[in-house]
Amino acid sequence: MPTVTITVNGKAVTREVEARTLLVQFLREHLSLTGTHVGCDTSQCGACVVHVDGQAIKSCTTLAVQADGSAVTTIEGLADGQTLHPMQEAFREHHGLQCGFCTPGMIMTAVDFAKNNKNPTEAEIRQALEGNICRCTGYHNIVKAVAAGTAAMNG
Amino acid sequence: MYQFEFHRPKSLAEAAALLEANEDAKALSGGQTLLPTLKQRLASPSDVVDLSAVPELKGISVSGDTVTIGAFTRHVDVAKSAEVAKAIPALSQLAAHIGDPAVRNRGTIGGSVANNDPAADYPSAVLALNATIHTNKRTIAADDFFKGLFETALDAGELIVKFTFPVPKRAGYAKFPNPASRYAMVGVFVAETASGVRVAVTGAGPGVFRAKEIEAALAGSFSAASLDGVKVPSAGMNSDMHGSAEYRAHLVTVMAKRAVAAAG
Numbered sequence A: 001m002p003t004v005t006i007t008v009n010g011k012a013v014t015r016e017v018e019a020r021t022l023l024v025q026f027l028r029e030h031l032s033l034t035g036t037h038v039g040c041d042t043s044q045c046g047a048c049v050v051h052v053d054g055q056a057i058k059s060c061t062t063l064a065v066q067a068d069g070s071a072v073t074t075i076e077g078l079a080d081g082q083t084l085h086p087m088q089e090a091f092r093e094h095h096g097l098q099c100g101f102c103t104p105g106m107i108m109t110a111v112d113f114a115k116n117n118k119n120p121t122e123a124e125i126r127q128a129l130e131g132n133i134c135r136c137t138g139y140h141n142i143v144k145a146v147a148a149g150t151a152a153m154n155g
Numbered sequence B: 001m002y003q004f005e006f007h008r009p010k011s012l013a014e015a016a017a018l019l020e021a022n023e024d025a026k027a028l029s030g031g032q033t034l035l036p037t038l039k040q041r042l043a044s045p046s047d048v049v050d051l052s053a054v055p056e057l058k059g060i061s062v063s064g065d066t067v068t069i070g071a072f073t074r075h076v077d078v079a080k081s082a083e084v085a086k087a088i089p090a091l092s093q094l095a096a097h098i099g100d101p102a103v104r105n106r107g108t109i110g111g112s113v114a115n116n117d118p119a120a121d122y123p124s125a126v127l128a129l130n131a132t133i134h135t136n137k138r139t140i141a142a143d144d145f146f147k148g149l150f151e152t153a154l155d156a157g158e159l160i161v162k163f164t165f166p167v168p169k170r171a172g173y174a175k176f177p178n179p180a181s182r183y184a185m186v187g188v189f190v191a192e193t194a195s196g197v198r199v200a201v202t203g204a205g206p207g208v209f210r211a212k213e214i215e216a217a218l219a220g221s222f223s224a225a226s227l228d229g230v231k232v233p234s235a236g237m238n239s240d241m242h243g244s245a246e247y248r249a250h251l252v253t254v255m256a257k258r259a260v261a262a263a264g
Helices: A024-028 A086-093 A103-116 A121-130 A137-155 B011-022 B034-039 B077-081 B083-089 B087-095 B110-113 B122-128 B212-220 B244-262
Strands: A005-008 A011-015 A049-053 A056-059 A071-073 B006-007 B024-029 B047-050 B060-063 B066-070 B132-135 B139-141 B162-168 B169-177 B184-193 B196-202
Touching: A024 A049, A049 A103, A049 B139, A086 A103, A086 A137, A103 A121, A103 A137, A121 A137, B011 B024, B011 B047, B024 B034, B024 B162, B047 B110, B060 B083, B066 B083, B077 B087, B077 B110, B083 B087, B087 B122, B087 B169, B087 B184, B087 B244, B110 B122, B110 B162, B122 B162, B122 B169, B122 B184, B122 B196, B184 B212, B184 B244, B196 B212, B212 B244
Parallel strands: A005 A071, B006 B047, B024 B047
Antiparallel strands: A005 A011, A049 A056, A049 A071, B060 B066, B066 B162, B132 B139, B132 B162, B169 B184, B184 B196
16 A cells, blocks of 8 residues: 655654545544545535645545645644634634534635735635535625635734 | 556656556546546546656746646646736636636646546637647647547547647637536637637537637627627537526527627
């Protein structure tokens, strides 16, 4: 079996994996990092979004072996100890979640977006969230949260 | 997903050798189509050859009247390239609206064109801009490349290395995206090129095709108004739960008008 070394949330981990192991399976089942969710499993819903080398990707549509040698950040890696990441804090403050299932993917997408868009319009935020689906229909507050979180990250 | 052997070759020659050594091997680019296909067990390659570490497939350059894009260039890189935006703004616009941001961070132009999904965006740009497809064996003109539903002129084991796009006088792209998948229900790429007006349609039929009726109308005058009343035959167009063939035929003219307006 292939061996992969992936830096996950700052810590290098080396594991043997089957080549067909998805990155999301590696995170959830091999590393017990269950903050990254599987929703549709067809790369449409975005619940599984994590960062690979700083960029938001769908971990249900990436093999663990493709991430060999990369740095992966999951929702567990955002907070600084007990202090929430500004985007997490914005989602809490603006009630950007209802059931919370889509939230990790929403936040990981939003953090990558905020790095590249310092002062986005509401339309740009909505477009950036095209690949993340919230089935509680909570988009209005999610958009508010992303706007506030983007401002906080770039403030 | 079925089991397979995974390879990550470091050169084009090594990648080609791996693919030629085994007819059941499959090339993996961004994986945004191949991995969902494998997950559904619709394909069972013995070997998967990851192209991400092949240096010959990477990079964007603009020289004179030609834009060159390596096959392993991700949609996000085309969308964000200042050089592409300056030379062929319609191409960067197209790249910026494929799928969603996470898909654009993985998916590549080479993967999209080699797969030739009938609703993919890039084949329309390759065909309308009269691009040349450079493989590890030969060069293929866009008019000879696309062979209908998921079929291309590529031989088994043949790899796209890069694309060269002649810079058009002007070009525009407009699509009516499926609201769930963002694939094109109908996408129309119009270009005024050195060899005349070329119009390529994706999403509407079993594969990308040139719309001769639209081309003829625009050859007279490259304006949205010249498309008033122009009808594209619906025969052979896709009919599914998202729209009938007649609806798609109507959308072709509508999207062509928007594309011409976008071309300026």
